[in-house]
Amino acid sequence: MANYKFEEFKEYIKGKKAAVIGIGISNTPLIKWLISLGCQVTACDKNTEDDPVLSKNISALKQISSDIKWSLGESYLTHLSEEYYDIVFKTPKMRFETPELKALKDMGSILTTEMELFMNLCPAEIFAITGSDGKTTTTTLTSEILKHAGYKVWLGGNIGTPLLDRIAEIEPDDKVVLELSSFQLLGMNTPADVAIVTNITPNHLDFHKDYDEYIQAKVNTFRNQGPVGKVILNAGCDLTYDMKDIARGRVKLFSANKESVMRTDSPLYARAYTENGRLVYDVNGEVTDICGIDEIFIPGLHNVENFLAAACAVIDYVKPEDIAYVARNFKGVPHRIEFIRELEGVRWYNSSIDTSPNRSLNTMNALAARNEKGVLICGGADKKCIYTNLGDAILNVCDRIIIYGSNGDLVTDIIAKEANGRKYEIYRIPDKEGDVYEFPETRENVVNAYKEAIEKAREWAKPGEIVIMSSIGTSYDHFRHFEHRGDMFRSMINEL
Numbered sequence: 141m142a143n144y145k146f147e148e149f150k151e152y153i154k155g156k157k158a159a160v161i162g163i164g165i166s167n168t169p170l171i172k173w174l175i176s177l178g179c180q181v182t183a184c185d186k187n188t189e190d191d192p193v194l195s196k197n198i199s200a201l202k203q204i205s206s207d208i209k210w211s212l213g214e215s216y217l218t219h220l221s222e223e224y225y226d227i228v229f230k231t232p233k234m235r236f237e238t239p240e241l242k243a244l245k246d247m248g249s250i251l252t253t254e255m256e257l258f259m260n261l262c263p264a265e266i267f268a269i270t271g272s273d274g275k276t277t278t279t280t281l282t283s284e285i286l287k288h289a290g291y292k293v294w295l296g297g298n299i300g301t302p303l304l305d306r307i308a309e310i311e312p313d314d315k316v317v318l319e320l321s322s323f324q325l326l327g328m329n330t331p332a333d334v335a336i337v338t339n340i341t342p343n344h345l346d347f348h349k350d351y352d353e354y355i356q357a358k359v360n361t362f363r364n365q366g367p368v369g370k371v372i373l374n375a376g377c378d379l380t381y382d383m384k385d386i387a388r389g390r391v392k393l394f395s396a397n398k399e400s401v402m403r404t405d406s407p408l409y410a411r412a413y414t415e416n417g418r419l420v421y422d423v424n425g426e427v428t429d430i431c432g433i434d435e436i437f438i439p440g441l442h443n444v445e446n447f448l449a450a451a452c453a454v455i456d457y458v459k460p461e462d463i464a465y466v467a468r469n470f471k472g473v474p475h476r477i478e479f480i481r482e483l484e485g486v487r488w489y490n491s492s493i494d495t496s497p498n499r500s501l502n503t504m505n506a507l508a509a510r511n512e513k514g515v516l517i518c519g520g521a522d523k524k525c526i527y528t529n530l531g532d533a534i535l536n537v538c539d540r541i542i543i544y545g546s547n548g549d550l551v552t553d554i555i556a557k558e559a560n561g562r563k564y565e566i567y568r569i570p571d572k573e574g575d576v577y578e579f580p581e582t583r584e585n586v587v588n589a590y591k592e593a594i595e596k597a598r599e600w601a602k603p604g605e606i607v608i609m610s611s612i613g614t615s616y617d618h619f620r621h622f623e624h625r626g627d628m629f630r631s632m633i634n635e636l
Contacts, residue, residue, distance in 0.1 A: 142265045146307055154178040162231030166302040168197045170254045173305035177204045182209040184216045223337045225249045232323035258304040259330040264314040267453055268361045271338025273499050274446045279319040280473050281450035284466045289458035292316045302346040322357040335361035336449050338371040340379040341498045346523045365389040372452040375400040394448040412448040421455055431464035438472045440506030475626040480633045485603025488633045492626030496528045503610045506532035514605035515597045519545020520613025531558030542593045544569035546617040567596050577619050586618045
């Protein structure tokens with residue numbers, strides 16, 4: 141079946157001039173795709189060809205076309221206000237009010253992103269998952285359940301692969317599942333057909349103007365839905381619970397706590413919660429049993445809620461047995477309390493996804509629920525987050541803490557504040573600003589810091605205990621992204 145929106149876009153873009161800001165994971169396929177449609181592309185990036193990753197991307201693009209124009213380095217945006225472009229694709233971490241972008245808009249350019257264009261052109265139903273925590277697991281669960289039920293599923297956004305260059309392959313009966321960050325949602329006008337907001341806690345406040353802007357970005361997943369749209373909200377979080385009042389589509393509430401979803405007695409809302417050790421879905425008193433809590437393979441109350449959120453999203457398309465099957469068989473996603481190996485009686489885990497205090501708090505609570513004890517390796521870049529309750533959660537599991545990262549003082553302070561007489565040891569590895577793995581001249585410093593952390597953890601940990609790398613911060617002080625940090629950590633542990 142023809143995708144008429146895409147056919148119209150192909151006619152529009154042919155011969156047009158486009159600027160693409162950021163030559164990275166999603167925009168490199170975007171550039172290739174635009175060129176294939178006959179578009180004239182200028183590729184812009186703050187880095188230069190000295191950056192090893194960017195150099196590879198540029199080399200690959202030059203093999204595709206010699207007609208691409210380049211604007212690299214610190215002054216990469218200067219030309220944007222001096223030349224007209226029909227359409228400009230910004231990188232998610234660039235604000236729309238950037239002076240050069242405002243100048244382009246004043247000249248008549250269309251400002252958009254790779255994700256917004258994809259959502260506009262996509263012929264299939266879109267499931268979009270956002271929130272401060274649990275996005276990736278909930279996104280993956282939604283995808284896995286739909287796949288088990290027999291749908292062809294396209295997984296993208298922050299996980300999977302960029303999808304815009306594959307838009308011609310997507311059929312109306314397929315399902316598209318996207319994980320979307322607040323960066324991608326800022327300024328987004330296109331809603332998902334089915335939207336999930338997992339929760340809201342302070343996050344990315346180093347980028348957003350304030351907390352309210354961050355919250356409103358999450359609302360953009362469903363703000364412009366019509367009456368047939370669906371939005372799934374965490375009733376255990378007051379901020380997401382209150383979003384029901386602005387939803388135009390059908391609302392579903394989830395929480396492991398039944399009382400949370402029953403705060404309103406409106407028959408308009410479907411609800412998913414736990415009761416008598418079971419996950420259930422309730423529509424105006426008609427209750428569907430899904431599975432037992434003890435059937436869920438991955439640990440933690442937060443993962444019970446991830447399953448409830450995913451169940452709300454897919455239950456109109458699948459059978460309860462499909463959800464139960466995935467609950468029993470889904471082993472989790474990499475970098476999320478990921479078991480690496482057992483060595484000398486000590487079990488090593490990688491939770492590099494823990495890029496905020498709240499994520500690490502959830503990890504510690506999940507480990508505490510299993511009565512785990514051991515050593516924590518942590519540290520990363522702060523996002524102006526709240527650290528309250530983190531120290532207590534850490535000490536419930538780990539009384540030996542190794543810290544390497546630019547937020548080290550914040551972590552040290554909250555542990556001291558919340559220790560309440562509990563004994564603990566902290567081992568600090570000096571954090572040197574400018575030590576970045578990507579650059580050969582400082583790579584060894586970063587690698588040696590992690591080797592030191594691992595050696596100390598191996599010295600401290602006893603048989604029967606765990607070592608968990610839960611970062612409590614982003615990877616951006618030393619790595620390109622959290623996967624990069626986690627992959628290196630995993631590789632080092634496997635080499636022991």
